[in-house]
Amino acid sequence: MSKTVDNEFIPDYTVPPGETLLETISAIGMSQAELAVRMGRPKKTINEIIKGKAEITPETALQLERVLGVPAGFWNKLERNYQETLARINEQKRLNKQVDWLRKIPVNVLIKKGYIKRFKDKIKQLQEVLNFFGVVSPELWKEKWLSAEVSYRKSPAFQSDPGAVASWLRMGELAAQKIECKPYDARKFKNALSEIRDLSIQPPELFQPALIHICSRAGVAVAFVPELPRIRVSGATWWMNPEKAVIQLSLRYKRDDQLWFSFFHEAGHILLHGKKEVFIEDDSNDTKEDEANMFASEILVPKRKLHHFLESSQLNRAAIRKFASEIGIAPGIVVGRLQHDGLLPYSHCNDLKRRFEWKDVAA
DSSP, X not given: OOEEETTEEEOSOOOOHHHHXXXXXXXXXXXXXXXXXXXXXXXXXXXXXXXXXXXXXXXXXXXXXXXXXXXXXXXXXXHHHHHHHHHXXXXXXXXXXXXGGGGGSOXXXXXXXXXXXXXXXXXHHHHHXXXXXXXXSHHHHHHHHTTOSEEEEEOTTSOOOHHHHHHHHHHHHHHHHTSOOOOOOHHHHHXXXXXXXXXXXXXXXXXXXXXXXXXXXXXXXXXXXXXXTXXXXXXXXXXXXXXXXXXXXXXXXXXXXXXXXXXXXXHHHHHHSOSSOOOOOSSSOOHHHHXXXXXXXHHHSOHHHHHXXXXXXXXXXXXXXXXXXXXTSOHHHHHHHHHHTTSSOXXXXXXXXXXXXXXXXXX
């Protein structure tokens, strides 16, 4: 049964071009056998075209133009429209069995953020979500997004929603596509990290564009994408292609120590690990996650300098501020390191950490 959805008529049937061909030859009193002779084609072929079992090819369309005087473009368009409508009808039937998949996706959140439109018809909504993810079916969505070649930091204390995580990653992909980058250069990226480290003392309105620019020169796109409900992911690393890496930050914790540790953790994955391997932080002891953690820790607060500070100073606000100034980073990062290492209670010196407020910009 045909229906109208959002002012768009969607037929549930289609007429093969062969019916028009039959009407045309009948109107001039020509039989199928005569048409076959004039076209130099088997009668069986003409019959199959009329019954919709065979397509009207461009060659056949030219032959029909010669014999019947009806332009080849007419037959080609008729066939093209028929095949397209037939494909849409078959897709409708297939998608009608898959609408339950939408329950796995945070549809309302994506609508609110402007990434997709709302449709009353479930099939249209399903198509809209598939368009957002850039895939043609829920099966391919699972293959692409649930086995994504991505390493992401998340809290081991919570279980993330796969549909929400996939949506967040897609948002990052769309953002990264807009960032023009030079071809990836490991040496340039490694050298740029010291310049990036200096940005930790700057406010977000200064460090955010600077960070994106510096990394793009080395072939790394940095995408700031606020987290979605139920993802509990602070950062991700993946490769758009062999010449473009992506660091995606969710701004989950909104504190400077967490943000900068997440960035340098992801930078560690880019420099230390492969471009295609999948590894996710969880309760297990993952060697590559440990390596990325050590990489970030050493860049932000070098172990040798930290030991010297601990031996020569007391752990108080003034000493922490002075040490942070000496090594050129924000004092909140030093506090985070001391708390993580068990040297400072998590209830102490949190006023030295800066809390960021990020705009949740719609697509």
